[in-house]
Structure formats: structure tokens, C-alpha cells
Amino acid sequence: MAAMTVSAPTRQLCGSTFADDDVPEALAVLALYDGPERERVHRALVRLSGGRLDRLRDWLEEAKRRPETVLWFGEEPTDVSPETHAFGVEWINAFIDKHLDAPPQQPA
Structure with a gap:
């Protein structure tokens, strides 16, 4: 499967979001x-x-599994308050961070 290109506006957003050294890898992931x-x-x-x-x-x-979930968390949904949305994003990112730091589970 060939990698898709990333638009100029998204490249600019990456440049303002990621450290300079990380931008090429971020674009490759996108x-x-x-x-x-x-x-x-x-x-x-x-x-x-x-x-x-x-x-x-x-x-x-x-x-890849559920793009609508990413859009809900990554944009500004109208079905909840901005505060509730911000809390949800922070909670999910904390969960992701905790998962990354967790040691691998040993088989029982």
C-alpha cells in the first residue's frame, strides 16, 4: 500500500505542534x-x-478502526460542553500515556 501525501495545511500544523526533529516522522505516520x-x-x-x-x-x-471517534475527540463536538470534551480528551490521553508506561503483562 502506498503512503498517502499530507496536505500543506497539515504539514504546517505538524510544524507548529511537534519538535522540529519529530516533524518528518509525524508526517510519515500521518x-x-x-x-x-x-x-x-x-x-x-x-x-x-x-x-x-x-x-x-x-x-x-x-x-484506522474508528475514524469517527478520532474526529469526535480531535474536533469540537456540538453534543457536549467544551469543558466535558476537554476532560474527555485529557482522560483518554492520560489513559494512553499510562498504557505506554505499563510493563508488559506476563502470561498466567
């Missing part, structure tokens, strides 16, 4: 998403990552 609503999902992924490549990769996996 290029792996070829599902529906590509531009919107790319922007949502960058926002949700908070400039962290590990989060970007985790959110990409979610986008």
Missing part, C-alpha cells in the same frame, strides 16, 4: 492513514497527539 475524511482525521490526529509521536501512533491505530 501518511499511513488512507481512510475516510483523511484531511480532517490528519488534523485531529495532530491535535490529539499534543506533539508526542507515541500518542500520534496510538491515535492513528484508533483512526
Whole structure:
């Protein structure tokens, strides 16, 4: 499967979100998403990552399964208050971060 290109506006968003050294890898990760609503999902992924490549990769996996979830968290939904939405994003990112730091589970 060929990697999809990333638009100029999304490249600019990456440049303002990620450290300079991380931008090329962030763009490479984004290029792996070829599902529906590509531009919107790319922007949502960058926002949700908070400039962290590990989060970007985790959110990409979610986008491949359920792009509508990434769009809900990465944009401004109208079905909840901004405060509730912000809490949800912070909670999910904390969950992702905790999962990344957890040691691998040993088989029982």
C-alpha cells in the first residue's frame, strides 16, 4: 500500500505542534492513514497527539478502526460542553500515556 501525501495545511500544523526533529516522522505516520475524511482525521490526529509521536501512533491505530471517534475527540463536538470534551480528551490521553508506561503483562 502506498503512503498517502499530507496536505500543506497539515504539514504546517505538524510544524507548529511537534519538535522540529519529530516533524518528518509525524508526517510519515500521518501518511499511513488512507481512510475516510483523511484531511480532517490528519488534523485531529495532530491535535490529539499534543506533539508526542507515541500518542500520534496510538491515535492513528484508533483512526484506522474508528475514524469517527478520532474526529469526535480531535474536533469540537456540538453534543457536549467544551469543558466535558476537554476532560474527555485529557482522560483518554492520560489513559494512553499510562498504557505506554505499563510493563508488559506476563502470561498466567
